[in-house]
Amino acid sequence: MYSDLLHALPDVFAWTNFAAVVIGVIAGIVVGAMPGLSATMAISVLVPFTFGLEPLVALGLMAGIYNGAMYGGAIPAVLLRIPGTPAAVATTFDGYPMAQKGEGGFALQVAVVSSSIGGIASAFALMLLAPPLSKVTLLFGPSEVFWVAVFGLASIIFLLGGNPIKGLISACFGVFVSVIGSDPIYGNDRFTFGQLEMLDGINIVILLVGLYALPPVIDLLETPLKTDGVNSSKLGTEPIWKALPRMNYWKTWLRGSLLGIWIGILPGAGGSMAAFMSYNEARRTSKNPEKWGEGEPEGVAAAEVANNADTASALIPALTLGIPGTAVAAVMLGGLLVHGLQPGPMLFRDNPDIVFGFMWQFLFGAILLVLLGGSLATNSFARLLNLPRPLLGSVIIVLMLIGVYSIHGRMFDVYLMLGFGAIGWVMDRLKFPLPPVVLGLILGGFAEENLRLALRIGRGDPMVLFQNTTSLILVALTVSVVVGPTLKKRFIDSRKKA
Amino acid sequence: MLNIFKKTAIAGAMILSAGAALAEYPEKPIEVIVGYSAGGGTDVMARTAAPFIEKYLGDGASLVVKNMPGASGQIGVTEAANADPDGYTLGTFNLPGMMARTIDREAGYDRDSFTYLANVVNDPNVIVTSKASGLDTLDKLLEEAKANPLAITVGMSSLGGDDHFALIKLEQATDTEFTIVPFKGSAPARTALLGGHVAMGILNISEVAEFQDQLNVLGVATKERSQFAPDLPTFKEQGLDLVNGSMRGFIAPAGLPEDVQAKLIDAFSQLSDDQEFLDAMAATANPVEVVTGEEFKQLTSDLYDLANGVWQTTPWN
Structure with a gap:
């Protein structure tokens, strides 16, 4: 089972494949550092351009970008108190005060080392857990997959934080989009308005590019970022070998990694939640919790280790079951499908070199993060914030249009993408969360198709959905996700009264 | 000044195009429209065959594969049907899918829209059962199907495809009834079989050739044994008249000039x-069965009649 892992290693070191990871990491840091631009956006804009590339080059780029962006988000979080990616919100708590004290350089170094450790832990989790899990996934028939999809939808709606009602509305919109096209069993047209282009349903990449890339780009063009440059001029960066001995956060790193990995595996939850939980746990167990929020480096470490630890582990359900738990995992699956790699247990059997190579690329991406982001260029990456935003925005728009057009070579998709972009922009302004839309589209499709298949297998008897242990466990998990937060709130309220 | 250039250019272009009609076919690159994404079975067939067709057309002929995926191949085949019948646009053609789509929905083409060049691949159906089902011979399967109508669940890749027609033929020949579970594609259907979530499956031989130790493969729907699995008995040998498969070939728009048609069919028939071609196709799991011209047209017509007959009695949507 693990011998395939070693067998895949030589391919990873082919210079094109390795260069892809290096370029990906650098590009990821740049993207992550630009407030508003996220890994999801970068990868979805990239996917259409990878049609002609070797699979490992394409996947290496994606793995690199994902790792890089999760750290890149820390740069503006520390220097400007603007999280570069949603996952970097918790990094601002202690990172920004550090920068104000003139320790911005150290804060960024803590961030990059922690990110790297989180990424490495996550890559190991993927390598160790995915192969055995891929064997177990044969147990997942239509009724089990249906419940996984329902569980994923429930957790993204109720665990994302904020407002579950808005989350539910977003998810419903996504599920509605999943209904467009020919139905999965009979092939009847639904909401296609006689357009052949709509028969296959809405391509996930088109939705993602519209939803995730257009609103931030509009933002980019609209609001000039006030880079006062105050904090970036007093970074006080030491060489990393001097900074390293000052980082003694092993407990925090371990806890953050485990939390991040676990949250990554759960469908629906994502990096920002991992970072918050890790930050809270680390503060709760700290000897001097009162210093947190005033520039405690360990706070930066806690947040950054966790938001990188969910990267590779988010791919565990995606690669083994074919069910992506996060938007980024969904885009990466899209990237795999482009190369004819069907996720699921057969992937490990048919294309071991590619799937295990991809895992290695995650590991090397995480290691490269320290080399590229840490020792070489902490200071130069801090200057990224001075890039001219209108120029950047225009370049991204052009890439988006070309990319979406090239998926099927038709303008129809471009208009569709712009339409989704408009919807995304409005939703963004009204503070509707966007991840539930994407997961609604993906998991909604899974849920419908597998529910109908399961019912056919059971010849119409709904009890077929509750007939085995795996299904029942998933039902219990779903229920706990839905009622858990409410019960917890009641419990806390009643304790307050008493 | 610019105007003069323009006029000369237009005049030049007209002379050139007039010349093209007189010259020997093919004068320019031939476009082959594939209705599926790059990397799929049909695409692989087109790209594997292209250099050989170039060789047999001779005179530096060049084939350019163009992917127009979408709507189960319909976008591409509609484009090919409506192209100029000058021999410079060809298309791939899948049976029975392309004909079934003219029955179960409104299509922008029918069986008379094409010049039939050659069917190249015939991937025969196989009947498999999961190890968990215990139905490890055809006799056991049919016995169970007769004893408990509709109790056996059958995984397949879609309704209205070759798998579905194979099952209908089986049901008609043996007077049995099964419960159809149409997955989205053959890979998920096969995974469900491996996991024992459905008892039986109808797939194609190229899809199960490597899984013979994990599934019970009960037989192959060909007239003679397939080169892919020479040990696998046909249904005919087991006393069941069942021949069916998924076919992929090449068409051109209807109304092709006769000399062009003859030249193309000649190239395909070689x-x-x-x-070398057979080896290349075997390497990509594509069982070859070349049927050209009139015979290919007849084959398509027969399949249309079968599908239409099925549709009249038991429409699948």
């Missing part, structure tokens, strides 16, 4: 004797 494929069946080209060992």
Whole structure:
């Protein structure tokens, strides 16, 4: 089972494949550092351009970008108190005060080392857990997959934080989009308005590019970022070998990694939640919790280790079951499908070199993060914030249009993408969360198709959905996700009264 | 000044295009429209066959594969049907899918929209059962199906495809009834079989060739044993008249000039004797069966009649 892992290693070191990871990491840091631009956006804009590339080059780029962006988000979080990616919100708590004290350089170094450790832990989790899990996934028939999809939808709606009602509305919109096209069993047209282009349903990449890339780009063009440059001029960066001995956060790193990995595996939850939980746990167990929020480096470490630890582990359900738990995992699956790699247990059997190579690329991406982001260029990456935003925005728009057009070579998709972009922009302004839309589209499709298949297998008897242990466990998990937060709130309220 | 250039250019272009009609076909690159994404079975067939067709057309002929995926191949085949019948646009053609789509929905083409060049691949159906089902011979399967109508669940890749027609033929020939579970594609259907979530499956031989130790493969729906699995008995040998498969070939728009049609069919017909081509196709799990011209047209017509007959009695949507 693990011998395939070693067998895949030589391919990873082919210079094109390795260069892809290096370029990906650098590009990821740049993207992550630009407030508003996220890994999801970068990868979805990239996917259409990878049609002609070797699979490992394409996947290496994606793995690199994902790792890089999760750290890149820390740069503006520390220097400007603007999280570069949603996952970097918790990094601002202690990172920004550090920068104000003139320790911005150290804060960024803590961030990059922690990110790297989180990424490495996550890559190991993927390598160790995915192969055995891929064997177990044969147990997942239509009724089990249906419940996984329902569980994923429930957790993204109720665990994302904020407002579950808005989350539910977003998810419903996504599920509605999943209904467009020919139905999965009979092939009847639904909401296609006689357009052949709509028969296959809405391509996930088109939705993602519209939803995730257009609103931030509009933002980019609209609001000039006030880079006062105050904090970036007093970074006080030491060489990393001097900074390293000052980082003694092993407990925090371990806890953050485990939390991040676990949250990554759960469908629906994502990096920002991992970072918050890790930050809270680390503060709760700290000897001097009162210093947190005033520039405690360990706070930066806690947040950054966790938001990188969910990267590779988010791919565990995606690669083994074919069910992506996060938007980024969904885009990466899209990237795999482009190369004819069907996720699921057969992937490990048919294309071991590619799937295990991809895992290695995650590991090397995480290691490269320290080399590229840490020792070489902490200071130069801090200057990224001075890039001219209108120029950047225009370049991204052009890439988006070309990319979406090239998926099927038709303008129809471009208009569709712009339409989704408009919807995304409005939703963004009204503070509707966007991840539930994407997961609604993906998991909604899974849920419908597998529910109908399961019912056919059971010849119409709904009890077929509750007939085995795996299904029942998933039902219990779903229920706990839905009622858990409410019960917890009641419990806390009643304790307050008493 | 610019105007003069323009006029000369237009005049030049007209002379050139007039010349093209007189010259020997092919004068320019021939476009082959594939209705599926790059990397799929049909695409692989087109790209594998292209250099050999170039060789047999001679005179530096060049084939350019263009992917127009979408709507189960319909976008591409509609484009090919409506192209100029000058021999410079060809298309791939899948049976029975392309004909079934003219029955179960409104299509922008029918069986008379094409010049039939050659069917190249015939991937025969196989009946498999999961190890968990215990139905490890055809007799056991049919016995169970007769004893408990509709109790056996059958995984397949879609309704209205070759798998579905194979099952209907089986049901008609043996007077049995099964419960159809149409997955989205053959890979998920096969995974469900491996996991024992459905008892039986109808797939194609190229899809199960490597899984013979994990599934019970009960037989193959060909007239003679398939080269892919020479040990696998046909249904005919087991006393069941069942021949069916998924076919992929090449068409051109209807109304092709006769000399062009003859030249193309001649090129395609040489494929069946080209060992290098046969090896390349075997390497990509594509069982070759070349049927050209009139015979291919007849084959399509027969399949249409079968599908239409099925649709009249038991429409699948």
